[in-house]
Amino acid sequence: MTAIEHARPAGMPLAPVDFSQTQIDLIKNQIAPGASDGELHLFIEQCRRTGLDPFSRQIYAVMREQSVKQGNQWVKVQKMTIQVSIDGFRVIAERHGQYAGRVGPYWCGPDGQWVDVWLQQGPPAAAKVGILRHGFTEPLWAVARFEAYASRKQDGALMGLWAKMPDVMIAKxxxxxxxxxAFPNDLSGLYTGDEMAQADNPREEGRPTPEAQQGSRRADVTREVQEAAGTPAHTTQPAPQAPNATALQRVRDMAQRVQQYGAERVEEILGRHDWQNDMSAAAAAYSDLKDFGLEQAALLKAREQAQPAPQEDVQDAQFTPDPTPITNDQIGQLQSAARGMNADSSEIRAAVWAWILQRPAPVNTTVLTAQDAADVLAYLAKCSPEQRIQATAEAMRVFDIPELPF
Incomplete structure (x- = not known):
């Protein structure tokens, strides 16, 4: 029995932790694509330990590029990182039974003056939140500096929601x-996606990677002896190979071809890779851009095929989409997906569905047709957690919906 299960109040059961084979297959294909069998097993065990529901996006797996040492060289590989949403953190705290709420958030600028609402044009310098727990004599405060967590592009510009709602992101x-x-026994070793966003930031030139800093003591001793003797230490990490003109042009051409499907997404992909300086990064950028284009083209084709075919022998005929109403199962799936997209109100959900379906105005969940719901779910199935949240932000911008604090 976990500490969470032991301490939670009566009437607040954990999420189901016994997954069927169908659910495990769904997790592997949709929630943790690219994970090895060992990583998938680890993810499922973490779901069981925390009692969090991966289908509600309380916990999810993210594949990140990491450097590992193989022989005398550092190579880049894809490794799974388990992340918990801020909603998952709150669920765990609430189930604990000792959670008594929070104080804040508060924000401050470079002057260090704390305010309870951030109205400045630029991002705050820091945010702080206090957690109340039964038995504590005062709130347990934590301060997060903006520069320590902000997600940035290659040129240093803020990325995604960190540019749109910086106060909300740093407060989370x-x-x-x-x-x-406040709850170390239940949350130790767990981090939110907002905290991990900075892990993909481009590193400053000359700054060693964390993997290189975590070398063995034996390697450190060898380096120290060499430095004491005045002998330069040999580096085992080869310098990146600069891309040739052909590789650079291929990336630019592919970016231009898929620009029609989303300029911001193309910019995000290019900003994620150091494609102008590293041949392997250029190849990765080209591959990601191509995958993005193929996904969007397939979705567009599916939408076109779903439209009724015109009848050649009938003039001025009026055709309408399939009137089959949305099912209760589809409504449940859409609501479950919305919980992991920061679409916390019916107004925001209506905007998101309209944005995905390319409708001129928001459309409520209950008035969607079965085909509409299928199209939305098919689109979301191909999106990462970050892409889903980005879709919500874009829909709110397009339909001019005010941003909510959380």
């Missing part, structure tokens, strides 16, 4: 820190 990081400190 502060709250996650505070919750982890």
């Amino acid at each position: 990081c502060a709250e996650a820190q505070a919750l982890r400190s």
Whole structure:
């Protein structure tokens, strides 16, 4: 029995932790694509330990590029990182039974003056949140600096939601820190996607990677002896190979071809890779751009095929989409997906569905047709957690919906 299960109040059961084979296959294909069997097993065990529901996006797996040492060289491989949403952190705290709410968030600028609402044009310098727990004499505070967590592009510009709602993002990081400190037995080793966003930031030139800093003591001793003797230490990490003109042009051409499907997404892909300086990064950028284009083209084709075919012998005929109403099962799937997209109100959900379906105005869940729901779910199945949240932000921008604090 986990500490969470032991301490939770009556009437607050954990999410189901016994997954069927169908659910495991769904997790592997949709929630943790690219994970090895060992990583998949680890993810499922973490779901069971925390009692979090991966289908509600309370916990999810993210594949990140990491450097590992193989022989005398560092090579880049894809490794799974388990992340928990801020909602998952709150669920764990609530189930604990000792959670008594929070104080804040508060924000400050470079002057260090704390305010309870951030109205400045630029991002705050930091945010702080206090967690209340039964038995504590005062709130347990945590402070998160913006520069320590902000997600940035190759040119240093803020990325995604960090550019659109920087105060909200840094406040969630502060709250996650505070919750982890208040409930260490249940949250130790767990981090939110907002906290991990900076892991993909481009590294400054000359700064060693964390993997290189975590070398063995034996390697450190060897280096120290060499430095004491005045002999330069040999580096085992080869310099990146600069891409040739052909490789660079291929990336530019592919970016131009898929620009029609989403300029912001293309910019995000290019910003994620150092494609102008590293041949392997250029190849990865080209591959990601191509995959993005193929996915969007397939979705567009599916939408076109779903439209009724015109009748040649009938003039001025009016054709309407398939009137089959949405099913209760589809409504449940859409609501489950919305919980992991920050689509926390019916107004936002209506905007998201309309944005995905390319409708001129928001459309409520209950008035969608079965085909509409199928199209939305097919689109979301191909999106990563970050892409889903980005879709919500874009829909709110297109339909001019005010941003919510959380």
